[in-house]
Amino acid sequence: MKIEDFTVEQLEQAASMLKAIAHPVRISILNYLDGGNKLTVTEIHQLLNIEQSTTSHHLGILKDKGVLASKREGKNTYYFLKHPNLSKIVECMTNCFKQDS
Amino acid sequence: MKIEDFTVEQLEQAASMLKAIAHPVRISILNYLDGGNKLTVTEIHQLLNIEQSTTSHHLGILKDKGVLASKREGKNTYYFLKHPNLSKIVECMTNCFKQDS
């Protein structure tokens, strides 16, 4: 599938997914969820050392745009990548910096 | 290099590069520049059927954030990918949609 074949809607969805990822906190979240990892809001907010409400907000954005999915188990909500594929984006960015150094 | 080893500055730069890409027009531009293609502002504005000034603006953002580089030749300015690697991001997004269908 080439991008020329994208409908306007698909192009906009792709942009909105990328935009969701394009934030230091959210790149870090994606990194922790690489390889099928599932983490709770509390785990992530402690790992990143940011407020719980801020963490939930960022996770909400990623879920809303289709980057993450979540599954509630008792008191906890586990978040994980919706498309394993998406961790390649973070990988790709690290490669760019590898070339620089 | 893992993302944990990123400095805050590198993480912010990665985010700002992704943010630059995260727009329907700019994803389309990246797609046209895949594979080492070099195109002028006019060519891109005609391909995408958008205003010249809008095109120049989007190209400026991509260049400013380190996604594209440019080279002036006479009246024309050719734009091209700074890291061949970056076209993998567009590729990755297309794969996400491939899985959906």
Add this chain to the structure above:
DNA sequence: GCTGTATATTTATATATTTGTATTAATAAA
């Protein structure tokens, strides 16, 4: 029911982005 823990939402303020129109700058050719 009530209490504590885990998440989510709302709200307000500040800031940034997108887009078009108009203008300006740079180069090439006549």
Add this chain to the structure above:
DNA sequence: TTTATTAATACAAATATATAAATATACAGC
């Protein structure tokens, strides 16, 4: 030097986003 072409910039209006603080909801255990 005048003109045509190409590209970049300035400006303004509408829209979107980031952030933190406060509040609300969901669930488990008692």
